[in-house]
Amino acid sequence: MSKVKMHRSTPSIDMTPMVDLAFLLVTFFMLTATATPDEPVQVSIPSSVSQMPIPERDMIVITISKDDKVFFTVDGTFTRAKMLDEMGKLYNVSFSEDEKQIFSVLTSFGLPIQQLKQFLQLDREDRKGVTQGGIPVDSLNNQLKDWVLQARLANPKVRIAIKGDGDSGYPVLKKVMNTLTDRKVNRFNLITGDEQLPSEVKAAAAAAKKPA
């Protein structure tokens, strides 16, 4: 009799604590995860020792791709819709309410405004297949200038960041920086990856801090 009893009680394990922990972790990762929007280009950003975090809201991000094309985005659906409206007036392109709606939830784009209407009329899937040629930043046809201006008018709190591919050429950066300084934007951010300060510099900085 005693043999039978032992067999019955052994194979059950209490999983409750493990489940508790698993769900705790699931909840944590779910809440901290942010969906990464699909960008039209992949850029590999260079690293720097700067430790300043990027503000999460009110950002204009000007992306420079590897092949020197310029892309533009700003966050906030309201800002985007208003900006597109004003840009349409400026360049005599009229956008319908639907197109504004689509535009307001998109991410980066890199098209001259003349092609933007056609792009917005495409299906979601077709839009991914379009190779975008970049926003014109030449001195003759500088649409980036107007996008930046209209975005800042729509949301005055907005800050500007440049996210460049490490292998993009300097001339494009120069054009973008000139565009910004022409608009009296003298302070902006370069988005960079993480890099540790060299150890000897760190030690020197710590030593300098101590007496003060």
Next chain:
Amino acid sequence: MAEIQGGGGDGGKKGGKVRSKKTSTRIDMTPMVDLAFLLLTFFVLTSTLSKPQTMEITLPEKPKEGDKQPEVNEKKVLTLVLGANDKVYWYVGITEPRAEKTDFSKDGIRKVLLEKKATIRDLIVLIKAMDDSKYKNMVDILDEMTISNVQRFAIVDITSADKDIVKEAKGS
């Protein structure tokens, strides 16, 4: 298998009724655990660990017409020219400068910067990028400014004189 121990409060009772209650509270948790770990794995793998940082730069305002440009002692000016293939050319002063070639490694431009910073008081660094330099080079050189703690530096357009100087240095 997983189970929830039910019937904690039935210590005093005995008989068939209690037994049937005990078995009914057992739940097989395995599918739930499977799902929990599946989700856990998914979120762990998709979450990005390192957020990108930013580097703030402030450019001077465009000079208006009639503005007087500040004059500086040429002996205090160190010019860095960013060239192609991750090379840096540097020279001190303006009259008859001789450029030297170096790179972005630890013993390259950083050594030069630290050396010049120690010997020249109120050092001013001018950064000039050639058209065939990369965005990466610019970020790197701005980084070096932070590392070597150079307070005064400016990003300046390149002149044809600079190009000639660099051409000379390239040959040597």
